[in-house]
Amino acid sequence: MKIKLPTVWRDKIHDIIYEADTPNGKLFDLVLLSLILLSVIFVMLESVRGLPETVYFILYIGEWVITIFFTIEYILRILTVKKPWNYVFSFYGIVDFLSTIPLYLSFILVGSNYLLTVRALRLLRVFRILKVTRYIGESNKLKIALLQSRAKILIFLFTVIIVSIIAGTLMYLVEGPEHGFTNIPHSIYWCIVTLTTVGYGDISPGTPLGQFIASVIMILGYGIIAVPTGIVTAEMTKGKVKVDLNTQVCSNCNESKHRDDAKFCHKCGESLKVEN
Amino acid sequence: MKIKLPTVWRDKIHDIIYEADTPNGKLFDLVLLSLILLSVIFVMLESVRGLPETVYFILYIGEWVITIFFTIEYILRILTVKKPWNYVFSFYGIVDFLSTIPLYLSFILVGSNYLLTVRALRLLRVFRILKVTRYIGESNKLKIALLQSRAKILIFLFTVIIVSIIAGTLMYLVEGPEHGFTNIPHSIYWCIVTLTTVGYGDISPGTPLGQFIASVIMILGYGIIAVPTGIVTAEMTKGKVKVDLNTQVCSNCNESKHRDDAKFCHKCGESLKVEN
Amino acid sequence: MKIKLPTVWRDKIHDIIYEADTPNGKLFDLVLLSLILLSVIFVMLESVRGLPETVYFILYIGEWVITIFFTIEYILRILTVKKPWNYVFSFYGIVDFLSTIPLYLSFILVGSNYLLTVRALRLLRVFRILKVTRYIGESNKLKIALLQSRAKILIFLFTVIIVSIIAGTLMYLVEGPEHGFTNIPHSIYWCIVTLTTVGYGDISPGTPLGQFIASVIMILGYGIIAVPTGIVTAEMTKGKVKVDLNTQVCSNCNESKHRDDAKFCHKCGESLKVEN
């Protein structure tokens, strides 16, 4: 089913809803963001009990108005873009869909309207209005830093989980259900609460031995907290441009520390024989 | 309305209240700081219940004496400076005004005298007495580090808020009011308490599923805590010109720590024989 | 006692249980990991009360099936490797033994079957299936970073312990048993809970003086938290050879990113004209 809008309309609407630099595009984005924000606040307020009946009615109406606006916007986005499927399956496309559907679903599933808070993700569009390139650059840097250290992060997560399982079981055996460690999964939950230094205190060790083990876990957690920080910081401080250097020595001028892919000496121009 | 003090007086008073290096200026600053500190302690004490009646009376008198002193000081600051408006609308000018007005306001608004703790901000004047330049330099470095990474910080804050909204709603749906998650804003508050690893424990998940989600949020928060640290550290460590120095010693003047690529001694100009 | 399997069998079994790259080896590792994971989940579930009787029966049977599988695997590992003792006393050998024995022990010692969670350590085998070298390289880096800073870490731990002992005693004297500080070891436990910013709240200071001392300890802990992070980060960021690169482009081959002091292109040997 391919519905095509007249090309003139299509271009105009495309300019408004996809562009952020034209006056109309900027205005549209501002209106959109305000509606998203309003909608998120509406969902939040709706969960608050004890407000007058009329407030809930207004929230209900408001939510429907915004959802219908979003539905029209979503359809227009599909109609005015050249490759609709690319948009539909892009990150924003999925978020836009998930932001629209829950209210319609609430006819079938009671309570599914709370899923509307997924709209909070749409707030990421705010970066379109701010100086886009800069923020995209920065968030890309963060993304690259995270990606490059994913091996380290995986090892770290693995360590946390294994430590939690073993320490959790140990605490279950030591403390037992009478001090709140009702079963091993519950003990593991306590262990994660402790390792991450959150420490709710809904469960806490009651026996001297349990408190001693807990102290060891805490100091361990103290050391573990250093690891992700170290990883991220190391990635961030790493020079913007990184080049692998080797220990090869130029046969003519003895200059060393050449780029790994260097074919000629950067000092005297002598050809470098590749040995490895 | 322009009141002008005689120039001789004006200069003398200006020296006392604006200078920090002259003996009189230093003495004035010390007296001022003591009074500010005293005043902050007075306000704190006043909020403590159960003290004898006379203590409250002394505190009341003391507060008025200090406030009148501050009022006179504020007026003199305006009268003795060349461009009064610059002072009035400067950071310190506004702080000085806000530090003086609440007690007068307390005739009209009951309880507004507690706003006197804004005087704590006046304590920043302490840096005037300490070796000023050094501390200003350091705090400027901190300020620049924060400013330069404001894009990263904004992205970070945004991530925290969006994660909180979505995770908060999820926990509200999973746990519900019977475990303390009375509404979505309350759940978001819990989520921030958890993500920042504060963990009061006034609300904590009661169902196994809720505890599992909470564990995921905690470990996520553990990773998120690394980001601002990484940002600040990266800003602080960068921006130093770094040059490789070696341990070579000049044969003429025994100067060491030459640049690695130095061919002549930077102290005496003697030619450095490259040994390695 | 030396039991020898026929060489052909031995080689085939060795290939299956020790190799990770052959199809059979990979399949075996996947089955093994699934069983380990399943077994850990079984032990966890067994500790949960209130499930139907049949579930406990199934868990019991499942545990025995997996344990017998692990026992056979353990024996085969010993029989098919050339130097069995090397395996038995290696890290994985000990973990494999400790993962098998607790269920047999449970005939003698009631409750020892919970020690089966030591099997979680076997999950470390997951790195065999992932791109091994990379993760081993990364975890080695972490290990080296920790080893190289062990002197700093020891000093840090020592500081934490001594501060805890002294501050714990102080709080015991100030707060006393009526506020939960029942004895000095308990106070030290509280102090570690506070220094590591876990803060359960099962014990918290009740007197103004105690709260003041607690505040000082907290801010101290705030500073102390910086030390391990600093240590790990410093170790991680160091040891990369760094060279300044510039944006000059070779006139011959258009190669860029030359060393700042390069006089010839490292790719084609063309002389680089220094422009700046």
Added chain:
Amino acid sequence: MKIKLPTVWRDKIHDIIYEADTPNGKLFDLVLLSLILLSVIFVMLESVRGLPETVYFILYIGEWVITIFFTIEYILRILTVKKPWNYVFSFYGIVDFLSTIPLYLSFILVGSNYLLTVRALRLLRVFRILKVTRYIGESNKLKIALLQSRAKILIFLFTVIIVSIIAGTLMYLVEGPEHGFTNIPHSIYWCIVTLTTVGYGDISPGTPLGQFIASVIMILGYGIIAVPTGIVTAEMTKGKVKVDLNTQVCSNCNESKHRDDAKFCHKCGESLKVEN
């Protein structure tokens, strides 16, 4: 009063109690450390209630034996060292004195024997037995890192205190005594508990507005936690050798980035005219 031991004795005793490398000195240090550790454990155990009467009696005897040993050691240290006053007023001299006196004081002041835990500080002597120089070197590095960043640390502490005072007062006004914020000092205590992410939960905001302000304080604290970490890390990663470079350009070869104190160009040996 100058008591002099015979020189031969004096030298021998000096060797035993001051040296750590001779066999006798090493043995003495090990005995001393064991006694210190034992003594600290004795004081801790004494505070535990509910043990049999005989245990308290043994602890009492043990404490006196150790104290008498320490007293003799302290006197011998003074007698066998050349400049006794240097020892008496050194860090270890004061610690040794404070470790000996409390038990004697307990005849006059009941409860002062708990001050014996100051003996924990004597445990620092453990570094004498470990490879001393290495640990001293590392702890000196930490000390220098802390000293060099003391301006930054002071600014940081100041910020924490001022934020705590103002935010504490605000929360007192918003929440009031009915939610546990009984007075401003108590509120400030809560604020420090929150900013440092300890979060006991003995006091926690009860009103929506209070929870909103608390959330802001927490996220702020999240950022503040980055500052000391950044400071320490930056000091630690800073190159071992640091030299100030300036932007002066050599009049002969145009080489720049000379050491600030360079008198001759490090590249061509030309004399550098000092301009500033």
